[in-house]
Amino acid sequence: MKLTGGQIVAKALKANGVDYVAGMPGDGSWALVEALLKTGSDIPFIQVIQEQSAVHLADGYFRACGRPMAVLLPAPLGLSKALGGIAVALADASAMLVISGGIPDHDDDWPEFTATGITKEHARVSSIEQLPQTLRQAFDTMFSGHIGPVSLDIPAAVQRASVDASLSPATLRANGAGDIPSLMVSRPVAQLRSVLEGDAILVVGTQTLQDIVGEMFPDFQHQGHFCTAGAGTVGWAVPAAIGAKLAMPARQVVCAVSDGDFLQSMQEMAVCVMHSLPVVFLVFNNSGSESLSDVQVSLAGQPRAGEFNLPDGKPYSPDFAAIARNFGLEAWRVEHASQLNPAFIKALNSKGPSLVEIITARGSRVN
Incomplete structure (x- = not known):
C-alpha cells in the first residue's frame, strides 16, 4: 500500500x-x-x-x-x-x-x-x-x-x-513507547500536602528527598511537623516514623522515603503490623539510590552508580507494594498523576499501616 x-x-x-x-x-x-x-x-x-x-x-x-x-x-x-x-x-x-x-x-x-x-x-x-x-x-x-x-x-x-x-x-514504536513516563518527585509531594491534616507529622528520609520536601512544605518544619535526620542517615526514616507514631498516636504520621533508603529498614513494617500502628509509608521508587544517582552525570550512556539495573541495563526494582501486602499492610502502586489523590486518601484513612509506592523518574531531583 x-x-x-x-x-x-x-x-x-x-x-x-x-x-x-x-x-x-x-x-x-x-x-x-x-x-x-x-x-x-x-x-x-x-x-x-x-x-x-x-x-x-x-x-x-x-x-x-x-x-x-x-x-x-x-x-x-x-x-x-x-x-x-x-x-x-x-x-x-x-x-x-x-x-x-x-x-x-x-x-x-x-x-x-x-x-x-x-x-x-x-x-x-x-x-x-x-x-x-x-x-x-x-x-x-x-x-x-x-x-x-x-x-x-x-x-x-x-x-x-x-x-x-x-x-x-x-x-x-520507540523502545519503551506506550509506557507512561514516571512522575517527578515534586508532583506527589505537593499532592500529599493537600490531603494531610494540619498537625500531621511528616518524617523524611535522605537529604535529596529532604530538599524537595522542604521546597514543597516551606512552613511545615517551622510548625514542628517535619522530622528529618540532620546527617541524612540511610535507614533512619522507617523506624523513626514508627517512634513518632508511638509518641503521637492521635496524629497522622507519614514516612516519605526513597527506594534505596527504604530497602535498608523496610523489615520494620512488621512492627507496625504487630502493634497496629497506622503509619503511612510513601516510597518513591526510581530504581536506584536517589541520593547517589541523581547527582551524577551519566558518562557515554553508561549507568550511573547508585542505579539498580539488570545485566542488560534495564532498570530493576522490587515491587514494594506487593512486599508491603505480604507484610500485612494495605498498599497501592501509583504510576501516573490521576492515581495520587485516591491512593493518599485511602492510605490516610486506613485503620492500620499502609504503603503507597510511587514510580518516579530517574534523575527527578536534577529535573
Missing part, C-alpha cells in the same frame, strides 16, 4: 501513545493536518489561536498525565514565536514532539535551525524513507536521560511524497 509522509507521521504518533496534536496549520503543514484528520488516524487536532499556546498546552498535558503530545508549528522552528515555551518545557523536563513544516518554496535550501538549548534534539527529514527511523529516534531521545522536547523539521515535500510501505505499529 502507498503511504504519504503525513500518514507515516500520523501512524508513528499513534504507535507511540500520542493522543492529541495541538498547533496552527501553515503553508508547510497542510498535508500533515489532512493525514491527522483522515479516518483511521484517530488523533484529534486542537487548533490554537497563538502558536506558543500549543506548546504550553502540551506542557500542561504532560505534567498532568505523563504522556506526550505533538505540537505543530506554522513556521520553521527558528522563526517560531513558541521558542520561549519550548525552552520552559526543556528546563522543567516536559516531553513533547515539536513538528515544523518549513516553507514550501524553500524545502530544498531552507537553512536548518540549530536548536541547542531549546530542545533535546532537532532533526531535519530530507526524504520520506528517513521518516520511520527518525520518528522512532525522536521518541527514544525524548524519554532517555533528562526528559524533554524533541523537534523535527518535516518539509512539505516530504509530507506530500508517497512510498510503498506497510508499516505496523511495532515498526514505528
Whole structure:
C-alpha cells in the first residue's frame, strides 16, 4: 500500500501513545493536518489561536498525565514565536514532539535551525524513507536521560511524497513507547500536602528527598511537623516514623522515603503490623539510590552508580507494594498523576499501616 509522509507521521504518533496534536496549520503543514484528520488516524487536532499556546498546552498535558503530545508549528522552528515555551518545557523536563513544516518554496535550501538549548534534539527529514527511523529516534531521545522536547523539521515535500510501505505499529514504536513516563518527585509531594491534616507529622528520609520536601512544605518544619535526620542517615526514616507514631498516636504520621533508603529498614513494617500502628509509608521508587544517582552525570550512556539495573541495563526494582501486602499492610502502586489523590486518601484513612509506592523518574531531583 502507498503511504504519504503525513500518514507515516500520523501512524508513528499513534504507535507511540500520542493522543492529541495541538498547533496552527501553515503553508508547510497542510498535508500533515489532512493525514491527522483522515479516518483511521484517530488523533484529534486542537487548533490554537497563538502558536506558543500549543506548546504550553502540551506542557500542561504532560505534567498532568505523563504522556506526550505533538505540537505543530506554522513556521520553521527558528522563526517560531513558541521558542520561549519550548525552552520552559526543556528546563522543567516536559516531553513533547515539536513538528515544523518549513516553507514550501524553500524545502530544498531552507537553512536548518540549530536548536541547542531549546530542545533535546532537532532533526531535519530530507526524504520520506528517513521518516520511520527518525520518528522512532525522536521518541527514544525524548524519554532517555533528562526528559524533554524533541523537534523535527518535516518539509512539505516530504509530507506530500508517497512510498510503498506497510508499516505496523511495532515498526514505528520507540523502545519503551506506550509506557507512561514516571512522575517527578515534586508532583506527589505537593499532592500529599493537600490531603494531610494540619498537625500531621511528616518524617523524611535522605537529604535529596529532604530538599524537595522542604521546597514543597516551606512552613511545615517551622510548625514542628517535619522530622528529618540532620546527617541524612540511610535507614533512619522507617523506624523513626514508627517512634513518632508511638509518641503521637492521635496524629497522622507519614514516612516519605526513597527506594534505596527504604530497602535498608523496610523489615520494620512488621512492627507496625504487630502493634497496629497506622503509619503511612510513601516510597518513591526510581530504581536506584536517589541520593547517589541523581547527582551524577551519566558518562557515554553508561549507568550511573547508585542505579539498580539488570545485566542488560534495564532498570530493576522490587515491587514494594506487593512486599508491603505480604507484610500485612494495605498498599497501592501509583504510576501516573490521576492515581495520587485516591491512593493518599485511602492510605490516610486506613485503620492500620499502609504503603503507597510511587514510580518516579530517574534523575527527578536534577529535573
